[in-house]
Amino acid sequence: MGKSTVLVVGGTGYIGKRIVKASLAQGHTTYVLQRPEIGLDIDKFQMLLSFKKQGARLIEGSFSDLGSLVEAVKQVDVVICTMSGVHFRSHNILLQLKLVEAIKEAGNVKRFLPSEFGMDPARMVNAMEPGRVTFDEKMVVRKAIEEAKIPFTYVSANCFAGYFAGNLSQLGTVVPPKGKVFIYGDGNSKVVFMDEDDIATYTIKTIDDPCTLNKTVYLRPAENILSQRQLVEMWEKLSRKKLEKVHISEEDFLASMKDMDYAGQVGVGHFYHIFYEGCLTNFEIGEGQEEASKLYPEVKYTRMDDYLKQYM
Numbered sequence: 416m417g418k419s420t421v422l423v424v425g426g427t428g429y430i431g432k433r434i435v436k437a438s439l440a441q442g443h444t445t446y447v448l449q450r451p452e453i454g455l456d457i458d459k460f461q462m463l464l465s466f467k468k469q470g471a472r473l474i475e476g477s478f479s480d481l482g483s484l485v486e487a488v489k490q491v492d493v494v495i496c497t498m499s500g501v502h503f504r505s506h507n508i509l510l511q512l513k514l515v516e517a518i519k520e521a522g523n524v525k526r527f528l529p530s531e532f533g534m535d536p537a538r539m540v541n542a543m544e545p546g547r548v549t550f551d552e553k554m555v556v557r558k559a560i561e562e563a564k565i566p567f568t569y570v571s572a573n574c575f576a577g578y579f580a581g582n583l584s585q586l587g588t589v590v591p592p593k594g595k596v597f598i599y600g601d602g603n604s605k606v607v608f609m610d611e612d613d614i615a616t617y618t619i620k621t622i623d624d625p626c627t628l629n630k631t632v633y634l635r636p637a638e639n640i641l642s643q644r645q646l647v648e649m650w651e652k653l654s655r656k657k658l659e660k661v662h663i664s665e666e667d668f669l670a671s672m673k674d675m676d677y678a679g680q681v682g683v684g685h686f687y688h689i690f691y692e693g694c695l696t697n698f699e700i701g702e703g704q705e706e707a708s709k710l711y712p713e714v715k716y717t718r719m720d721d722y723l724k725q726y727m
Contacts, residue, residue: 419492419525419623420444422474424514426466427459429575430532431497433615438495439470441619446491449473478510484517493622494518495528508552512559519563526622527565529556532614534685534694535571535631545677546684568621569631572614573607573695576722580608583650584643584690586682591650591726595659599668599690602644602660607635607695610717617707617714626705633700636708636716643690649720653727665691 421438425431426447438445447466453459463473476487488494496514498507511529518524536550536557560567574580582588583596584606617634621627641649651657668691672683688694700706708716 418443420446420490421493421495421619421622422446422448422487422491423495423497424448425497425499425530426471427462428497428499429577430611430614432462432466433611434495434497434618435466435471436469437612437615437619441616443493443619443622445471446474446487447471448476448487451475451477452479478513481513481517481520484514485521488514488517488521489523492524493526493528494524495618495622496530497532498530508549508556511556515556515559515563515565518565525566526628527560527567528570528618528622529553529560529567531569532572532618534573534688535569535633537631538694538698539688542688543684546681546688549681549685567629568627570614570618570621570634571631572609572618572634574609574689575614576608576610576717576719579606580646580719580722581726583647584686586686591654591723592658595661596647598647598660598662599643599686600662600665602647602662603642604690604693605640605642605696606646606689606693608639608641608646608719608722609634609636610722613714613716617711617716620707620711620714624710626710629703631704632707632710633704634707635696635700638718639716640696641719646719650723650726653720653723 421443423431423435423445426435435445435447447463449463467473474487474490476483496511498510508530518527531553536553539550542550577589581591583591585592585597614634621632647658668687672680675683
């Protein structure tokens, strides 16, 4: 069998642009949805043109025009949606229901990968407000996919290194702290940190793999399972500078939410589940699930000590 043709929806986004690059690199004919809603956003439009230069094909379609989405979907075997689900950027998870409708009507898609890429929403049924909205909405999309009997793969990519590793998991910044670092609880909960380019590489690996059909794929490579304390020690060794450790109790961390805006409260809730509850690693990968680094050992994923060197 030849390689599947791919449509990336949300291709100009943070993960989307990497998915486009990985799809092309792995030899897939790759389409990127060009939405008229782009308007005067010249940066996004120029990114689309750069994809075209790299060999991608642009195809027009709008979420306000179901017929255009159906026509776009009919051109490909696989649809990957990477629309944002974080509140400090844009939050468009439920827009995917239109895409599900289009895929169902088109009837030709062999695999759909919805916009997931973070924590597994199926494991977050007891998540706190207001952050649980992210997981609840992703589960609404999953329900629609499965009721429509659309073949799927769900990718749980855990913590994006750009937002969680380079800043030593500090809220409100993307650069390493100077002088002191806030440690959540004892700092020993195990977290999974993933280079975003590796997330894209693993994601594209799954699309033609029968082992990942109708399953959740976790990106949990062994050497990137680290506690916050280990991450900080890694940075101290690289920078040759010791940081003052300020431990934040569970109670104080949750109390900090009350003075934050909605997006901030969502973020604190997610951090709480990751760093205090250890929600990314407090379970075994079981039936109907796979782990990407075991499926694809040929992928030379980025270790966090190497990732942190770019911040030196």
